[in-house]
Amino acid sequence: MAQKATRKEQVTNLLDTFYSNPIAVVSFELFLSIAVVIFFAMFAIRPTLLTMSELVKEIEDKRKLDTQMAQKVAALGAAQAQYLNIKDRVFVLEESLPTGSNVKNTLKIIEKVASDQELVINTMTLLEIPDDPPEDTPLSQLERKPMPIQMTVVGPYISIRSFVEGLRNNRRSFVMERITFSTDDNRGQRSLEATILISAPYFGEKE
16 A cells, blocks of 8 residues: 555656646647637637638629629620611611511512513412511511512513512512423414512511
């Protein structure tokens, strides 16, 4: 018992001597300080750092959005400038590819060009009856559609050729899909007849 007490006293004395040493006190305080810093870093500073990180990311996202918006504004400005330069010619596009088939005016143009070339129109048939879109239909709901017209004209080859060229050069857009020629003998007089398939495109409502 006396020996165990003596050993206990020796350990106690050794520890007292160690902790009475200034280096040991400093080491303990340093360890305690590090532990406190780690504690606050884990439970106090970490949420703040996460919040700061989120704020930095949000700021970067907003900067990118501002850059994109600036690019879009610049593009709109350029488009507006171009539109102002061509707005006086927009009606030409409407004449070329009208919104709606505008059947009556289209047929009148064909008749006028044929009359200028002194051609006789034997037949003129609208192969499909187009449905015109409502007036308030947005442009995004419109698409280009063909309006097929088949006709036969009689006259000299040069006049028929000039008639075709006249339609192709007209402000109203016409596409010559097919032309076939045949001759007709009427009381000993031979005449040239052309059967022409014409497409008159227009903007109609999407199906």
